[in-house]
Amino acid sequence: MxxxxxxxxxxxxxxxxxxxxxxxxxxxxxxxxFTWQWWVALAMMVIPWVIWLILRDRKSSARIFSAGLLLMVLSEILDAIGVSYGKWAYPVKVIPVATVSFSFRLSLLPVFAMLLLQFKPRFNPFIKAIFFGASGAYVGLPLLAMMDLYKKIDWSLTYSFLILTSIYLLAHWYSRRNSFEEISENNGDNH
The missing domain is CATH 1.10.287 (Helix Hairpins)
Incomplete structure (x- = not known):
């Protein structure tokens, strides 16, 4: 060719x-x-962010939000690859784009991860990561499938578990970088 x-x-x-x-x-x-599934998907886009705004710790919200953004970018890239290769699909969407599900990857997952990062920050991150991965893969995705918001085609939920667990650990690691402390300390010196 x-x-x-x-x-x-x-x-x-x-x-x-x-x-x-x-x-x-x-x-x-x-x-x-305007079907009930559409309303559920819309609520999944909006409600997690409202919860985040209410529950976030303002002192560490920029650091944790940065880790949430990292999680969003990585999960959206991996999600686009999976949809493109026909591993799964999102039949009912709020925003009509064939390859994207904004409700799950760009709202529910990152907010859940950010709340886990914020609460009990000294708690074992591996346990939190396993909880995050299991909740997303073995609870969240089957619930989404029952509502026609997710369709597993050629994929194992265990792969999702491993990916979600790894992404959470990466977000945890990122949120603990010293550069956030240096920025915070420098801003404190200027006031």
């Missing part, structure tokens, strides 16, 4: 992605919008 043929193939693939997004938009707007 020549370079130009490769570009032509990419054009065809882009057209298929555009068609998939249009089909997803049509289904959300004409079938799923």
């Amino acid at each position: 020549t370079y130009q043929e490769g570009l032509n193939q990419i054009d065809k693939a882009t057209e298929k992605i555009t068609d998939a997004n249009q089909l997803t938009t049509d289904m959300v707007m004409n079938v799923f919008l």
